[in-house]
Every structure is written in C-alpha cells, then in structure tokens.
Amino acid sequence: MTTVVSKTIGVVLVMIFLLAILLSTFSFSSGLAKDEGGFMGSSSQVFLHEGGNYTVPALHRKLLVRSMAMEEPNRIGEKCTSADIVVSQGPTAPLSSGIPTYTVQIMNMCATGCDISGIHLNCGWFSSVRLIDPKIFKRLRYNDCLVNDGKPLVTGGTLTFEYANTFSYPLGVSSIVCH
Secondary structure, eight states, rough: OHHHHHHHHHHHHHHHHHHHHHHHHHHTEEETTOTTTTSOOSSSEEETTTTTEEEEEEGGOOOOEEOHHHHOOOOOSSSOOOOGEEEEEEOOOOOOSSSEEEEEEEEOTTOOOOEEEEEEEEOOTTOOOOOOTTTEEEEEEEEEEEGGOOOBBBBOOOEEEEESSSSSOOOOOEEEEEO
C-alpha cells in the first residue's frame, strides 16, 4: 500500500515539474515573460511600500509582462521616442482582503543616453485600493496618467509601484518629452 502511494506521489510530482517546464517554455517562446531590459540598465530601482520608498538592487527585478505592442524606434534625426519607455506589469501577492495586486515597472531604455520627462500613459479609469505615491504615478483624467510627477526618468532608470484592483489595467505610453 505505501509503495503504491509513494509511486503515485512520485508520478504526480514529475507531472507537476513537467507542466511547470512546459508553461515556462511557452511563456518565454511566446514573449509573455520577456523583459528586454534584462538585468542591464539601472543598478537600482525604487520600490514603494506603505512605510516609504526603498531602493533595491536591479538583480531583484521580476520578469513582468510587457504591455502593449512595442514599436521599434526610428533613430534617424530623433534622440528618443515613446518606444524608449518600457512599461511592464505582472501579478503579485494579493492583499489580506483577497484583492489582487500588480507590480508595474516603468523603464527608460533609451540607447542614446537621453533623459525622458513628461511621461504620460494611457491608463483608462485607473484606480487602486492601495495608495500610490502621486509623485510616482497619478491619474490626471480619464486615460491620462502622469509618471514621476513629470520629472525626468534618467537613462536606465526604473520606477516601480504596486496597485491593487480586481483586474489589471492596460498601461501604454501616450506621450513623452526628450532631453
């Protein structure tokens, strides 16, 4: 009896392991888990918590789902484009009340060394149960959210915040100002 149970548990564990490999292979091959910035760029990023801001090394970044289809920038005569701002988000642990949370990363991936300010995102009726520092991210009006209080995000810089809502909001860059 115990050998049958042991064999059954072993088979179940192997199946779970194979399923995990299959799912991770699918997500990477379909581009769902790609983060083109990888571990390059900023040596640190800002995480917002209820107690304030914390700086954490970039090696602690999660791979998050990239929102919206990315256009490749045309560098002829342009220092930067909206494609240099990469917005990624993914689910994180829910609140104690069970409301899902999502972590958002906004990265300046400009290859020509440009600081980008006035970053506005399309964000619908964005709202969050968890308070977000308005200096980092705030909705100005329907489908217009301001990043970093309009201040420059340096080349390789990353802003990170977490929001809580019953669903995730699609976020995409609508306008920027190059420096």
